[in-house]
Amino acid sequence: MKKEKLRVIPPAERANPDLESGKYLLMWQGPQHPGITGNMSLKLIVEGDSVVDCETHVGYLHRGFEKLMERRLWMQNFPLVCRIAVPEPDFNEYCYAAALEELAGIQIPDKAVWLRTLSLEMIRLASFLMWIGGQAGAFGHGTIIQWSVTMRDYVLDLFEELSGGRIYHMYIIPGGVRGDVPAGFFKHVLEIMDTVQKNLDDIELVMFHNVVFKMRAEGLGYIPADWVDHYGITGPNARAAGVARDLRKDLGYLAYPRLDFKTIVGQKSDAYERARLRLLEMYQCIDLIRQIVDQCPKDGPFREKLPNPLYWKIPAGETYVAAECTRGEYGFYVASDGSDKPRRVAVRGPSYTHAVAVMERLARGVNIADVAGLMVSLHTYPPEIER
Amino acid sequence: MSDKKLKPAPLANEGLSPDERGLFCDAAPREYEPAKGVIEDFYNWARAESLWILGFGTGCGAIELRPLMTSRFDMYRYGIQARPTPRQSCVFVIGGYASVKTLKRIVRSYEQMMGPKFVVALGSCTINGGMYWDSYNTIKRIDQYIPVDVYITGCMPRPEALLAGFQELKKIIKAGKGEGQNIYARDFAWYKANQKQIIKNWDMPDYNW
């Protein structure tokens, strides 16, 4: 084995500005601020136009999920988990269900595997679509969000058709999925994918070949590749830094090993590169959804029978199930003590790292006008930070 | 409102540094007489047809405001638009559950809005706690802390439900029933007592505007 020296990266020096000196201005960005993603806030200390120090303050959305889950039956937690990350609920559902199935030793039918994959890819697309509007909006381009949120809405229509819910789908239930695809659903999927792709082409033209957008985004928020492990950066943020990590490939969960796709990797690791990479991933999502529609078995059971949910006990044990959401590694750690309620459920949201440690580091020295753009380019959702 | 017993009058803005005191008003809120007759009707029509929402996503409800604001549902055509600052907004959309930490900001933002101001509460959580009924960090009834004009059920309510909620709000305003500001002023002590019971680190002035 290669012998390495124990290496400690010293924490970046924090400026300790003297607020009394009158040289600095203390500013709160958020929680009531259109330039913040969701309900969180940044405490900025500004000198002139540039940020000297940044602290992320979270907790405005803290509902105590992990405590509440310890109070509820295993199945009762199923409607609860999807609320943890509002724009991307399905990953919660999947990770929770997969963890339970692993602990309880349940194999789900093949059809459920495919429908879960479909659900996850669709929500990835929807989430990216909302993000891209936010990214453009953070730099002041109000048109993209008008389009992309509508595109997202079309994808949500599909969810509504499939699961009966627009935002909280509650479709991936432990044991499988909650229903078969309705008649004509796949046709709708393909139609909407065409619409979305056409609109993405427009967005690509308008947003990524835009001199102002380039001026704003290029060079903003550079993440060196060696930060990736040190900060626990995952997902597009890591891939844009040239680190080819995609849990869909690495873990090979659900039907991903049977789908044809390549991990998209970037180089320049700035806001523009990350945005571009996410755009490519959107195209990838569309491609994957088409593949799934093509390969999904047409019939067969979609759910494994479970014991009575009122008394379901899961054997003692613990596991960690992760999946690649739009922002990176989304994971559920579930520990059971053999009773009818979880002993501990811990949620690992990628924003936890990105919005706190990484954001605070990157924000230093950034122009105050770029804080919102930088924040969005890390693609964070506050609810998954504080749960 | 018979249950709203008045507690001892709250504090003025004591304890603030002189510079800070200049930033806040130090008078208690008061009730405002509506204008007379047709004039008030005309004003109410204008208030109803120009609803400016405070851009503060307090909870998951914010997620359905996006489609509403954007092209598919396009609330602008109903005279509804989002404003980034509470000073210029007249509608506060409480997007579902409110944690204690957010409640503090809600109270502040609400008080900074200029009256007449209206509150639309989304989802179960604002009515009776919703799925966070047993959480240690979320309130159950928003009407204990600020007056609410319209409730919209759902979790989440669809954008259409929000639209319908705004139409309902318009009706209420046009009928001259959107007097949340005056109710708040009238029962100010009661609201403050409720707020202070929950918000433990009350480090803001009582008169927040």
Add this chain to the structure above:
Amino acid sequence: MNELATRLAARYGARGWHDQRADLATIVLDADRLRDALAYLRDQEGYRHLSFATAIDNIERGVFTLVYTLRSHDKGHSLIVHADIDRQKPVVDSIHLLWAQAWTYQREMKEWYGIDFPGSPRVDEEFVLEGWEGPPMMRRDFDSLAYSDATYAERPGRATSDPARHMKEQLYPEAAE
């Protein structure tokens, strides 16, 4: 993988290697050797990615069990490292120098469980709560519902009946004697 178990056992007294999946194992360490072992795992064994860190309140045993989940992308393997610490005196070495985001997790554990990590940046600041006066709320002996009922007003007017009791009252009240 069992070679790793042997090495960890020899160096840090690790025990209880358990393969949960082909790509996930758990292991138990002593808390006082935790930081060294994590540094070793990170630098020598390729577990460079800290997925998350959290704690479990094992109140029955009087301990907090720390959970550190590491991942080696080269090996495609994750390792959950456990360490018990005394519930009465919950102090652990901080690992904020090993991973740059670890301090956030430590701040969370401090607030949620009351576990102290001396030296960790901003560890004593409030994380998600504000003005919290109760005990660390993720501890098992903190009852969320009781706190909620005592603190937050509920809308009155709800009442429910148990079907069995209701039927007894309606159909055979004499048996209630």
Add this chain to the structure above:
Amino acid sequence: MDIKDFIAPFAVWKRAFEKPFTVKKPIDERPGAPRYRGFHINDAERCVGCGTCEAICMNKAIDLVPVEGREAKEGDSGLRPRVDYGRCCWCALCVDICPSGSLNMSNEYLWIDSDPDVFRYTPGVDKKPWDGAELGYRRAEGYRLLDEQRVPMAELGHREAVKSFLELVQGYSRAQAEKEADRCVSCGLCIASCPAHMDIPGYIKAVREGDLDTGLRLLYETNPFPEACGRICTHLCEGACSIGTGGDPVAIRWLKRYIADQVELSAYAKALPRAEPSVGKKVAVVGAGPGGLSAAYYLALLGYEVKVYEKDGEAGGMLRYGIPEYRLPYPALDKDIGYIESLGVTIKRGVAIGKDLSLSDLRRDYHAVYLSTGLPVAYGLEVPGDKHPRVLDGVAVLAAATRGEELGLGKRVAVIGGGNVAMDAARTALRHGAAVDILYRRREEDMPADADEIREAKAEGARLIEKSIPVEVKDAAGALAGKAALFVWNEAEMVQKEEGKRPVPEAIPGALREELYDSIIAAIGQGPDLSYVTEEDGVPMKRFKPLVDARGMASPGASPKGGAIFAGGDLVNDRKDAISAIADGHRAALSIDRHLSGKGA
């Protein structure tokens, strides 16, 4: 940065020439998707108010509330779920779990009000615009959170069964029992339907959790015949089971049997409560059937000295003499009776009251007497020729079979009647190698026997002849005279005489049929034998039954002539099944205790 970066952004204007994305009238144009999880709807008729929705709801959004105009009745609590939309999260787990499938969701999603207190309603009861919505969330086909299929019970095949008197039903294994117990939702609807009001959810929970001692204790709280009832109970509870509204009801009877089977008699004492210290009073029980022995058991527990008088050679009453061995093997019954005896209850076998001892004697010697003599006398056919030697009495046949006597039924047997005795007689005859016809006045669905019994009797080879009114029994001609008989019946049709009442059979003129049988077993009902009750005992009678008050007391109270008389079981009640007799016995024991200890009025 090239020239394209300056030009390309103007491509946004392309959109200005296309159709806007905006939906013109969203509220009208976009109804919820066909599967949309909107507001709840409930079919209040199908709903049984079991409260499973309340149990699964993680938000405590559902309350069960009494509904005007809806009374509690068997299998329906009369309560209906009330949803609080200040709590609901529209997860639809309540829909997924609803045993009856009555609870669903419409695709309606608009409910706006400025009064926060209105968002509560009882779907299906309070009128709402979305009542009866066609679209909305329904459970997907093949998807239920509860298992609608009961764990199959291993039984002897019918071909096998008729060859012997081996027990048909083999009982659940531990895994099977726990799986079956897992189907229960603990709603408790069954408790009201059980005459003994057993704590059914309680003992099912005990099975689920493997805590059989607790299970046994719960059984004995209301029923000291778990082995017997676990086999032959009429299981009214299963008829009320909420799971049965959308699938097979939980096999409550088999689970009861499982508990009793699993615990050895020697381990009973450990699990069950000990008798109270003696209160120094004596109670006599007449009849060692399930009712009498139940009374004896609970009286013994309360510290009374109990003596049971039984005219037959063995205790158990109809359980022993009326129910064939293949349904209730004697060792199982002996186990129940054995435990009762182990508490110090003395059973005087072979002592007939009215013959060996008089009721007055008992009243003199005991502080109270409980009469539980049941219905030992079979009704006759009441047709010409019913005194023919080959016309037998069903109860007597079954008793003879129990005593192991040679029955001599012959090759061709007719069983007249449609009750359980008829079925048991028929199946006993089948086991003796006879070909059996069952003749019944009405239709199969009118038969009072358990559906299982009818099904099994038919499966074992009995031929069911419906709508046949007995007319006459004629002696067989020739050599068979006196050894066989000709049974004549008239074919009937069902006539709806009175609106709202069940139709009655009416003979079709001229449609006489006859058949030759070696034996004709009449099993058309039994009556009481109250010859031992004399007028001086002061027991009021009505329609050949002792008239009892709500507490089971038959005489006005203790008179100078002796202790008070209580009565119960088939003798008194109309249900005429073991579990009712047991319930009567239990109630009588409590009443006697109250009477003798002076507690209560």
Add this chain to the structure above:
Amino acid sequence: MDATLLQRVGYAFVSLFVITNYGLLLIGSMARISAKVQGRVGQPVYQPYIDIIKSSAKRNSIGHGVMFYLGPVFRLAGGVGTYMFIPAVFGSALFMNFSDSGDLLLVMYFIFFGQLGMALGASEGGHPYSAIGVSRGLAQMTAFEVPFALSVIAVAVQYGTLDITAIVAAQQGGFMHWTLATNPLAVVAALIAFLGMSMHNPFSVVIAPQEIPIGPPTEYQSNLLGMLQTNRAIFNGAKLVLYMNLFFGGATNIVVMVIKTFLIYFINVFVGQAFPRLRVDQSIRFFLGVPTLIGIASVLIAAF
């Protein structure tokens, strides 16, 4: 030019009334056009009226000292002042306002005046975003004033007068007489400056909702806000009329004025919908770069 002073005042009120309404409708219809690009229907054209009524109908308002109140007043004075010295319709007594010789200088002054007044008032609001917005606004204004001033100088030099009426008069006689044709560089520089002046993308840093919601007016509410909104209409109208007069041959009747100003304003929207927003340093650098060079070139062309 024969009207009495009283008449002129009366005419000026009418003219102001017309331009206010026109400005409001212009804002309303541009919002609809923007909406179309965004795939929407958009707000009603008359929405700005309702907004102003609503703002004025607010029951309470708060202030932060005298300067705070004076800010919108200055702003409105700036807007009205700007307009009052521009002849809106060439040759119309009704719309000639108080145009007189040298009015161009006054107009230039008033354009600044409003901004400065606003800056003073907004800073009193105590909100950090206001302060940042003000500093950004002033910085950017200084920057875009350079090409704008240069192009105005070019025009003044070209026509040898500072009287707007004279400048318009010089442009009469067809398209080939317009400054657009005679000195296109000046027009280009001025139009680029116009983008900055009207605070549309990509030069909307001053109000930048996503960064400093929403800059100087953050604290303004109620009737003060109503005042700002009214001013926006007047000021927009004034600037458009000025541009029309200086570069696009003015208007001889109200229809021509409407068409021309509409098109000039549309340029803003056309660019604004396509681009995001530049940072303030980027926009300053931008204005001081190419547009300034163009401006200088235009002056040179005009001069020689």
